[in-house]
Amino acid sequence: xxKSVLPSQGSRxxxxxxxxxxxxITINDYAWIECHSEGSGLAGRNICRALTAHRRLFICxxxxxxxxxxxxxxxxxxxxxxxxxxNVTASSINQVTIVYRPQWSFDxxxxxxxxxxxxxxxxxxxxxxxxxxxxxxxxxAIVYGGQLLETAQxxxxxxxxxxxxxxxxxxxxxxxxxxxx
Numbered sequence: 001x002x003k004s005v006l007p008s009q010g011s012r013x014x015x016x017x018x019x020x021x022x023x024x025i026t027i028n029d030y031a032w033i034e035c036h037s038e039g040s041g042l043a044g045r046n047i048c049r050a051l052t053a054h055r056r057l058f059i060c061x062x063x064x065x066x067x068x069x070x071x072x073x074x075x076x077x078x079x080x081x082x083x084x085x086x087n088v089t090a091s092s093i094n095q096v097t098i099v100y101r102p103q104w105s106f107d108x109x110x111x112x113x114x115x116x117x118x119x120x121x122x123x124x125x126x127x128x129x130x131x132x133x134x135x136x137x138x139x140x141a142i143v144y145g146g147q148l149l150e151t152a153q154x155x156x157x158x159x160x161x162x163x164x165x166x167x168x169x170x171x172x173x174x175x176x177x178x179x180x181x
Contacts (some may be wrong), residue, residue, distance in 0.1 A: 044083025
């Protein structure tokens with residue numbers, strides 16, 4: 001049994017919706033692994049179980065409630081991906097979707113956050129390319145799962161390393177007047 005099967009409501013797993021540039025994709029059967037809260041050992045075992053069961057695998061990365069600088073972010077995300085690197089081969093990487101879902105995005109939004117999200121996605125793609133090669137890294141969908149202002153959606157979605165936006169069924173989107181500068 002996987003520890004992380006969120007998001008769920010009671011015993012029922014909620015479907016995930018991903019907005020891409022061209023469509024909306026709904027996924028009902030998936031495994032959700034939260035690397036930050038599970039740690040790389042447990043996450044690695046759960047990743048292995050999900051791949052063995054041939055389930056679509058969503059690996060959620062979170063830098064926490066602090067907006068980390070690029071070097072700190074790189075080190076934090078590399079540590080979280082350790083379980084992925086240990087258990088996912090190049091041939092099974094196409095079953096993986098990376099969800100960048102920073103905790104800080106649920107508290108407040110700053111004007112520079114859209115750029116920060118784009119940099120984070122590029123760093124995640126670079127880590128995958130270092131392990132699996134650029135061609136395989138491009139096959140991995142990396143979606144943004146945090147809160148996003150409508151005014152920042154185009155900026156984020158038009159980045160080559162952002163493959164979509166995950167609609168979070170639990171949190172309401174920030175309104176424009178909730179932005180703190």
